[in-house]
Amino acid sequence: MPANNFHIKGLTNDQVLQAREKHGFNKADYKKETGFFIGLKSLIKEPMVILLLITSSIYFISGEIGDGIFLAAAIVLVSGISIYQDSRSRNALDKLxxxxxxxxxxxxxxxxxxIKSEEIVLGDHLVVEEGSLIAADGIIIHSxxxxxxxxxxTGESLPVFKDRTQKDNFIYQGTTVTSGLAIATVTAIGIRTKLGKIGQSLESIQEEKTPLEIQINDFVKKMIFAGAIVFLIVWALNYFHGHDVLDSLLKALTLAMSILPEEIPVAFTTFMALGAWRLMKMGIVVKQIKTVETLGSATIICTDKTGTITENRMSLAKLFVPSTQKIHTADELIEDTEKELIRLAMWASEPIPFDPMEVALHQAYTQLNNGDERPFYKMVHEYPLEGKPPMMTHIFENRSGKRIIAAKGAPEALMNISNLSVTEKQQIENAIQILTTEGYRVLGVGESSFQGDKYPAIQQEFQFQFKGIVAFYDPPKKNIQSVxxxxxxxxxxxxxxxGDNAATTTSIAKQIGFRGYEKSLSGDELMLLNDGELHEKVMTTNVFTRMFPSAKLKIINTLKTNNQIVAMTGDGVNDGPALKAAHIGIAMGKKxxxxxxQTAxxxxxxxxxxxxxxxxxxxxxIYANLKKAILYIISIHIPIILTVFIPLALGWIYPNIFSPIHIIFLELIMGPTCSIVYENEPMEKNTMIQKPRPFTTTFFNWKELATGIIQGLIITxxxxxxxxxAVLQNYSEGIxxxxxxxxxxxxxxxxxxxNRSFYYSMITTMRYKNNLILLMISSTVIITGLLLFVKPLTHFFQLATLSRVQLLISIGIGFISVIWFEALKWIKRIKNNA
Known part of the structure; x- marks a missing residue:
């Protein structure tokens, strides 16, 4: 088969390079701030950074230069961690x-x-066909x-028909082809396209936040509001007791710092972006970050057959011609009638075949015919694939005016519009039954004739002769049963x-051990069901055949009303509505x-x-690790808040047990732990044998928070x-x-x-591979040891060196206040194994 049938040579490689050097790439290069400055701007707005700046300034004003320098250094460190995390997330998203x-x-x-759309140059000859997104502006030269x-x-949803003879014979970047095929010479790329000229306004549109992101931001805002109120109360209390404005302000700021859970939004952003990046490395491109949230909740996967369950390498396997009443294999010595059937099936295909069956037909035609007619014929009219059942028709004509009108599609579609006797219909149906029950995919082929240039409005108005059946075999993928x-x-x-018929689909489903292959439902049958029957059938039926766009969409929407979280695979234009409606629309990257x-x-x-x-x-x-991170943040924030607040509120002997430098030290430990360490945690071994988690409307409900709150209270x-x-032992404030x-x-x-697992024991999780956790813990132990035993640091942090007994008692209490949770996990495992 020739490389192209349009007699257009296109640009040479040298011409492409010259055009690119002169006009650049086909992309919108608007002026944007760099990721660093975006991260810096967002950082300046962070409440914790603002509090640190205020506190550091107060220390400097009050003459406590050492504390001021420490907090200034802490600002640099916190900023560095935040910008690093932000850049990781941003780089991951840029790669996506x-x-x-x-x-x-x-x-x-x-x-x-x-090629990639951004590689288009001015003067290129762009081929656009049904289902494609137009990548540049151009003028039509063939259609x-x-x-x-x-x-x-334009805002107008109805399709616009175009050809080179019309006044508006332009195609525009960003629009989509709804039918047919066209070749256009590219006239504008990048920001010079019609879409590109309005693109600057599109750049300013903010991406909509996901429900979980909104809930997290709302939670943090509430905590900030609560912190502000408590801050004022504590400031007033301290000022009432000491009448020192700056000192009381410092003590109030200490509590405000302890309340802010700024690690939560950082953890969320990091987990989602890095999760998407990890998926990308696995060959899965997540276009919308919110999909990462939903993936773990999927309860139903709706999959098409061809190319997903099967290999999508169609080979022409068998032929049936009514006049001979025989089913021939395609590789045996075939007669002229079978050759004519293949020839007509090829003419009913696209000149540049995309579909694997059409590729197979073009290949078979090339092998069986010594003379190639294709260069001498031009397509003059096309009826795209449509109807129930679907079919398509192409009309070709040569220079002498000889026409070929060929159609292919579901055999039933062509049988309905062909002049067949009852006996002939029965013979064809018998052949279809034999072929489909063996797992072959079948297409009917028809031929018609027509005089004049005013073609019928619809292809079904032609009078067709039913020429026969072409059968293809597409073997199941080797791994599909285990999938x-x-x-x-x-x-x-x-x-x-x-969209395939029931017999072929059932045969393939049976071969791969698909559950529920025995029962199927067609698109027409589905559309006749009332709401009650529909809700029942979509749950109890697992094989849906002869589906069309509205039927697919109806299945997805009905499953959603049954409180299912639906993932759907698709590859064609007709899958667009259902892909968009599904919670997780999955497109195939190759076919x-x-x-x-774009829809998925x-x-x-x-x-x-x-x-x-x-x-x-x-x-x-990702969901499990995010839950661990957020519950960790809540669990450790509660004792910090209460340890600062309770001694002050109850008038204990040492009312201000922690100062800002202690809080910021704890924050520096907690931030990396939740957003770096937990993000890197491996999957637990029971993750994929559990039922999908309910996709609740909120992450922050009492059931989810209870564990973290109880842990935090017991640590307190x-x-x-x-x-x-220590007080009962008459120890000093430093001790x-x-x-x-x-x-x-x-x-x-x-x-x-x-908290590495809410089910398995700490002994089990110790074997999980996560080098970052050992790095964080060992760093924390070393730095804490330095604070307790290196005199200048001990003095700076207003601590005292502990004796061995005091140290062991402190470690023992800390251990006991957490380790009790292991007993709960053990009881849970006993119950599950009982």
């Missing part, structure tokens, strides 16, 4: 954006090539039954939704149309459904017990502070280990 760049087809060097959806520019077993183990239902990729929220680069198992695994892991009891023990500080640090260390 580069992978989601759409591809397009151009004619260069007399060949049709697939067949070509229509475009220009709603992104489905993994979904079943994870408590996820799988449903096949395909998927650009419309499918996730792209499988290798068209491998096993990657969805990995994606769901990653989604569950431990720290305050250490305080009271008391050192014991409370050591108890809290010890509790923090063991809490980090205990």
């Amino acid at each position: 954006k580069s992978l989601t760049q759409p591809n397009c087809k151009v004619i260069r060097n007399d060949k049709v090539e697939e 067949n039954d070509f229509s475009v959806n220009e709603s992104i520019l 489905f077993e993994n979904f079943y183990k994870a408590g996820i239902l799988v449903k096949i939704i395909t 998927g149309t650009e419309i499918a990729k 929220s996730l792209i499988l680069l290798e068209d491998d459904l096993s990657k969805m198992v990995d994606a769901i695994t990653m989604g569950r892991r 009891i431990g720290t305050l017990s250490a305080y009271q023990y 008391t502070r050192a014991m409370v500080f050591t108890t809290l640090i010890t509790a923090n260390i063991f809490l980090t280990f205990v």
